[in-house]
Amino acid sequence: MTQVLPKPDITETSAPYWSALERGALMFQHCANCGQNQLPARHECTNCLGTDLGWVESEGRGTLVTWVDYHRAYDPAFKDQIPYNVAIVELEEGPRLVTNVMTTEPEALRIDQPVMFRPTKRFGQSITSFDPL
Ligand SMILES: [Zn+2]
Incomplete structure (x- = not known):
């Protein structure tokens, strides 16, 4: 399925x-x-x-406000993406959004870390994600 x-x-x-x-x-x-x-x-x-x-x-630059790492898929659609995070990023222009920070080193993330917007498409749906800088 x-x-x-x-x-x-x-x-x-x-x-x-x-x-x-x-x-x-x-x-x-x-x-x-x-x-x-x-x-x-x-x-x-x-x-x-x-x-x-x-x-x-947006110019796409922001900072990491907070995040949580998921090690369990509460929705089966996410089971192949574990571990992943759900993060709040504040854009330089002010707005905050709920998103993901794409990283293979989640332990290296820190509060106020600079991040850059990266458009992502998953299962045909365009969503936001950010790369740590
Ligand atoms: Zn107003």
């Missing part, structure tokens, strides 16, 4: 994020009213509640 990853819930609001990933770009929302940058996509700015939100492409 072929395992498939759980699919993201793509809405009208988040569609630009996912379509950008399909072409290898990481986008975030920018509020024209107060200047806040945010992820995940929302109908309104989490700072000023403004709704004049545009999309900006």
Whole structure:
């Protein structure tokens, strides 16, 4: 039986994020009213509640905020990827996102480690991942 990853819930609001990933770009929302940058996509700015939100492409640089290493697959789709991590990365532009840091040396990861965005495709789905620098 072929395992498939759980699919993201793509809405009208988040569609630009996912379509950008399909072409290898990481986008975030920018509020024209107060200047806040945010992820995940929302109908309104989490700072000023403004709704004049545009999309900006990230340069891809960020830092590792925290992470957890998985040594057990809680979803069968991940069993061939163990061990892997689920991480929170803060982009230089400000937004934070839940992602993976790709490494063969998980013990070498550290808080505030510089990381760089790398688009990844798994089972036909474009997702974010980051490489440690
Ligand atoms: Zn705002």
